[in-house]
Amino acid sequence: MKNNIDVELAIREIFKIVFQKDDKEINQLRYGVNPWDSLAQMNIVTSLEEEFDVFLKEDDILELISFEMAVEIIKELQI
Amino acid sequence: MVDKLLFNLKFIEILKENQRLENSFSGSKYKVAILANITINQLKPIFELILRQEGVNAEVEIGNYNNIVQDSYSSDNNDAVIIFYDILNFFESNIFKLTSIDKKELIAIENRITNDIDIIYKNLSNCSNVLFNSFDVSLIANLSDSKSSFIDLVDRLNKYLIAKMPKNCFYVDTSFIIRKLGTLKSFSLSNFFLNKSLYSTEFLKEYAWETYPLITSNNGKSKKVLILDCDNTLWGGIIGEDGIDGISLGENSPKGSVYLSAHSLIKSIKDDGGLLAIVSKNNFSDVEHFFKNHKSTILKSDDFIEKQINWKNKVQNIVDISSKLNLGLESFVFLDDSMYEINMVKESLPEVTCFHVPENIFDYPRTLLEIKKLFYSPNTSSEDAKKTAYYLEESERKKSKSNFKDISDYLASLNLEITINWGKEIDIPRASQLTQKTNQFNLTTKRLTEIEIETMSEDKDYLIAMISLKDKFGDYGKTGLSIINTNKQKSVAEIETFLLSCRILGRNVEFIFLDLIIKEIKRLGFSKVKSSYIPSQKNIQVADFYEKNSFRRIKNNTNGAYFQLNIDNYQNNNNTSFIKVHEK
Numbered sequence: 280m281k282n283n284i285d286v287e288l289a290i291r292e293i294f295k296i297v298f299q300k301d302d303k304e305i306n307q308l309r310y311g312v313n314p315w316d317s318l319a320q321m322n323i324v325t326s327l328e329e330e331f332d333v334f335l336k337e338d339d340i341l342e343l344i345s346f347e348m349a350v351e352i353i354k355e356l357q358i
Numbered sequence: 359m360v361d362k363l364l365f366n367l368k369f370i371e372i373l374k375e376n377q378r379l380e381n382s383f384s385g386s387k388y389k390v391a392i393l394a395n396i397t398i399n400q401l402k403p404i405f406e407l408i409l410r411q412e413g414v415n416a417e418v419e420i421g422n423y424n425n426i427v428q429d430s431y432s433s434d435n436n437d438a439v440i441i442f443y444d445i446l447n448f449f450e451s452n453i454f455k456l457t458s459i460d461k462k463e464l465i466a467i468e469n470r471i472t473n474d475i476d477i478i479y480k481n482l483s484n485c486s487n488v489l490f491n492s493f494d495v496s497l498i499a500n501l502s503d504s505k506s507s508f509i510d511l512v513d514r515l516n517k518y519l520i521a522k523m524p525k526n527c528f529y530v531d532t533s534f535i536i537r538k539l540g541t542l543k544s545f546s547l548s549n550f551f552l553n554k555s556l557y558s559t560e561f562l563k564e565y566a567w568e569t570y571p572l573i574t575s576n577n578g579k580s581k582k583v584l585i586l587d588c589d590n591t592l593w594g595g596i597i598g599e600d601g602i603d604g605i606s607l608g609e610n611s612p613k614g615s616v617y618l619s620a621h622s623l624i625k626s627i628k629d630d631g632g633l634l635a636i637v638s639k640n641n642f643s644d645v646e647h648f649f650k651n652h653k654s655t656i657l658k659s660d661d662f663i664e665k666q667i668n669w670k671n672k673v674q675n676i677v678d679i680s681s682k683l684n685l686g687l688e689s690f691v692f693l694d695d696s697m698y699e700i701n702m703v704k705e706s707l708p709e710v711t712c713f714h715v716p717e718n719i720f721d722y723p724r725t726l727l728e729i730k731k732l733f734y735s736p737n738t739s740s741e742d743a744k745k746t747a748y749y750l751e752e753s754e755r756k757k758s759k760s761n762f763k764d765i766s767d768y769l770a771s772l773n774l775e776i777t778i779n780w781g782k783e784i785d786i787p788r789a790s791q792l793t794q795k796t797n798q799f800n801l802t803t804k805r806l807t808e809i810e811i812e813t814m815s816e817d818k819d820y821l822i823a824m825i826s827l828k829d830k831f832g833d834y835g836k837t838g839l840s841i842i843n844t845n846k847q848k849s850v851a852e853i854e855t856f857l858l859s860c861r862i863l864g865r866n867v868e869f870i871f872l873d874l875i876i877k878e879i880k881r882l883g884f885s886k887v888k889s890s891y892i893p894s895q896k897n898i899q900v901a902d903f904y905e906k907n908s909f910r911r912i913k914n915n916t917n918g919a920y921f922q923l924n925i926d927n928y929q930n931n932n933n934t935s936f937i938k939v940h941e942k
Contacts, residue, residue: 296374318399321553325400326370340552 281331283354290349293326310344327353364408364567369400369559376407383415386917390573393421393429393478394442397555404559405566412574413688413895423554427474430481438487438573440530441478444556445471445493445512453550454498456508464511472518479524486807488527489572492516496536497545497556526807528572535564571734580795581711581732582689584627585676588638588645588667590695591715592624592657593617597644608654616719621656623726628661631745632733633683635664637675637692642667663749672699673706682756683749684860686797686896691729735791744835748861751832758831769865770936772829776867777940778874784824785836786811792839792857797896799868800857801889801903802918804841811841819845821878825871827862837862838871844882850922851879853889869932870939872907880925887925892918 281289294305298314308315320343324335327349333356335343343349367375390405392398402418409416419436421429426443433439448467449455459467471493482488493515495508520529536544539560549555557565574580589596594606594613606614607621628634634657638645645667649659659665664682666675672694680687687709694700695715704712711732716725755772762768786808793806806814814820825838837859843852853875858868879887889904891897901919905911908928909921 293370296370296377299377317553318397321397321400321549321555322369322373325559326368326373329368330370337548337552 281357286331286353286357287350289330290327290346290353293323293330294346294349297322297326305346308346323349331357333357364404364411365563372407373403376403376410379407379410383410385415387417388414388438388573389436390416390418390438390440391421391429391433391436392418392440392442393426393433394444395424395426396442396444396447396550396557397423397553398442398557398562400555400559401562401566404562405570408566408570409573412570412579414574414579416573427477427481430478434482434485436485438489439482439485440489440491440569442491443471443474443478443493444491445495445515446497446556447554451551453556456495457498457506459508461507464507468511468514471515475515475519475522479522479527483524483526483809486526486805486810487573488524489530489569490519490523490527491530491532492519494533494536496533496541524809526809530569530572532565535561535568539564568731571731575734575794580689580735581632581691581729582685582795583633583635583663583679583683583691584624584729584733585635585637585679585690585692586624587694587696587699587715588636588640588648591638591693592621592636593648593652594719597648598641602644602648602652605648605652607652613719614654616722618654618656619723620726623723623730625656625661627726627730627733628746630730630733631735633745633749634662635666635679636662637666637672637679639669639672640667660750661746663746663753671702673703676703676707676710682753684798684863691732693725693729735794744833747832748834751834752861754831755829766933766936772831772865772936773938774827774829774865774867774936775938775940776870777826777828777942778871779824779826779942780878781815781822783942784811784815784822786815788836789822789824789839792836792859793855796857796859797894798860799863799900800855800894800897801853801900802855802892803894803897804855806841806855814841819843821851821882823871823875823878825867827865827867834859834862838867840871840875842875842879842887844879844884846883849884850886850888851882851884853887856889865937866932866934867937868903869907869930870934870937873930873934874939874941876923876925876928885925887923889921889923890918891921 291302291305294308295301297319298308310320323343324340328335331353333353335352339352343352392401399420402420405418406416421433426441445456446453493512495512499509523529544558544561545556546558586592594617595604597605607617608614609618624634646659649655664679666679676690676692680690687707690710691713692703692710693713693715697714700712700714703710713725713729716722759768762771789811790806790808793804797803815822821842821844823840824836826836827834839855839857840853841855843854858871876887889909891901891904893901904921909923911919912922913920
C-alpha cells in the first residue's frame with residue numbers, strides 16, 4: 280500500500296500519460312470536458328485499478344470527475 | 359524486437375511506452391483501422407506498441423462505434439483493417455437476449471449479418487490485409503445451451519465468414535484466444551455495462567500478440583531463419599556425454615515425446631518456407647552421427663541449410679550464417695536452452711528474436727507454436743517448399759566460387775539462364791510473395807496482395823515481368839519481378855516495382871532484367887521511362903541503381919528520388935554476355 284504522497288504522485292503520473300498534459304494542467308481537467316471523455320475515463324479506471332490493485336465500483340467511477348476526486352477515491356479504497 | 363514482456367506491462371506503462379516509440383519514427387505510416395460494434399479503443403495503444411516494437415511505423419485508428427458497415431465504405435485505403443463484429447452486442451445493452459429469442463428472429467439476425475458480411479468484404483476488397491474475427495458466444499453459453507439455436511447460428515455465421523472469405527482476408531478465431539485465457543479473464547462485464555467495452559485488457563494484449571504477425575508479414579517482417587541449438591533443444595540430454603542411445607527423443611518416454619513433437623513443429627516451419635540452421639557447441643561428427651543413425655528423428659541433416667557445429671562463439675556463428683545467406687539478422691530467430699547463450703545473443707545482436715527452451719519441458723511445444731507464428735506468410739507459393747534446396751545449391755556455388763580468381767570467369771562458368779515471363783500467365787502468389795518479402799533489392803518496396811497483382815495482370819495498362827533463373831547447380835526459381843505502368847495516355851511508361859530476391863544478387867541479373875524491360879517498353883512504342891527509388895531501412899544498396907543505368911535524376915523529395923530515361927540514351931554497360939535469355 281502506498282502512502283498519501285505516493286498515491287498522489289502515482290495518480291498524477293497516470294493523468295499525465297493518459298491526457299499527455301503537464302503537471303500544471305492536471306488539476307484543471309474535468310470529466311465531460313475535452314479531452315476527458317468516456318474513453319479517457321476507461322483508461323484512467325483501468326490504470327488506477329492496475330496501479331493500486333483495487334476495483335472501482337460504479338459509484339466510484341461516477342464520482343471520478345477530477346484529479347482530486349481520483350486521489351480521494353483511491354485513498355478511501357486503500358483504507 | 360517484440361518481447362512478451364508486453365504481458366508484464368500495466369496498461370499505463372503500455373500507453374507511456376507507446377507514446378515514447380511514436381516519436382522515434384518518421385516517414386509514412388502503416389495505417390491500421392479497427393472497425394467494431396463494441397468499444398475497443400484500448401486495443402489501439404496495445405496494437406500500436408507491439409507493431410512499433412517490431413519496427414512498423416504503425417498508426418491504429420478506431421472506427422465509429424457500431425458503424426462497421428458504414429465505415430467499411432471508406433476504409434479500404436488503410437494498409438490493414440480489423441473487424442470486431444460482435445454478435446453479443448447485436449442487441450445493444452442486453453448481451454443475454456440472444457439466449458432467449460425464437461428461431462424466426464434468429465433467421466432475421468442471420469440474414470442481416472450475412473448481408474453485412476457481403477458488403478464488408480466487397481467494400482474492403484482493395485485493402486491489402488483484412489482480419490475478420492470469428493463470432494463467439496462463449497461468454498453467454500453454458501453446457502445446457504449446447505443444442506440451442508443461437509449456438510447453431512454462430513456456427514453457421516462462422517462457416518459463412520470462411521466460405522465467402524476473399525483472398526485478402528484472414529479469419530481470426532477469437533475462441534482460440536478465449537480458450538487460452540479462459541472466459542472469466544477474457545471478458546469484462548463491468549466494462550461492458552459501463553462502456554460497451556466487452557473485452558478485458560488481458561484479452562486485448564493476447565489478441566494483439568496472436569495477430570500481429572498477420573499484420574507484420576504484409577510488411578516484409580516475417581521471420582525467415584530459425585537457428586537451433588542441439589543439446590536439450592533438438593533432443594533431451596547432451597549427446598557428447600549421453601551418446602546417441604542416452605538422449606531423449608521418441609515415444610518411449612514423456613520427455614522423448616515432447617522432443618518428437620518439437621521435431622514435427624520445427625519441420626512444419628520449414629515446410630511453410632522457413633529456413634532451419636544449427637548453431638551448437640558440439641562435435642560435428644556426433645551431430646551428423648545422430649542425424650544418420652537415430653531411429654526416431656524426424657528432422658534430417660539436409661533439412662538444415664547451415665550447420666555451425668563447433669566450439670566458437672555463437673554470436674559469431676550467427677553473424678556468419680547471416681552473411682552466407684545474405685539475410686538480415688532481424689529475420690532470424692534463435693532458440694537455445696541456455697540463458698547464458700540467449701543473453702549473449704540478445705546483448706550482441708538485438709535484432710535477433712530469441713526464445714528459451716522452457717524449464718518445464720512440457721511447455722516446449724507451446725514455445726514452438728509461438729515461434730511458428732512469426733514465420734507466418736500471408737501467401738505461400740510453390741517456391742517455399744524448395745527454399746532449403748536453393749540454399750543448399752548456393753552453398754555448392756560458393757565452394758565452386760573459391761576456385762576462381764576472377765569473378766567474371768566464375769559467373770561465366772555458372773551457365774546462367776534467365777527466363778522472362780511477360781504478363782498474363784505469371785505466378786500471382788509468388789509475385790505477391792516477392793513484393794511482401796523482398797527488402798534489399800527492392801526499389802520502391804511496394805507490398806502488393808495477390809488480388810492487387812491479379813487486377814494489374816488483367817489491366818491492359820500494366821505490364822508485369824517475372825524472371826526465373828537457373829545455372830548448372832540448380833534452379834533459383836522465380837526470383838525477380840517488375841511492374842510497369844504502360845498507360846498510353848501518359849506517353850511515359852513508369853516502372854512502379856523492380857525487385858530481385860537476394861538469392862540471385864551478384865550475378866548481374868538485375869542489369870539484363872532492366873535491359874529486357876527497357877527493350878519491351880520501347881517495343882510498346884514508348885520513348886521515355888520514369889522510375890523511382892523510395893528509401894526503406896533496407897534498400898540503400900540500390901539508391902543509385904537507376905542513375906548507374908542511364909536514368910537521369912529529375913526530382914528528390916522526402917519520399918524518395920525520381921528518375922527519367924530517354925530510351926535512345928539507354929546503354930547497358932554491364933557484362934551480361936554470360937547470361938542466356940529465354941522469353942515467354
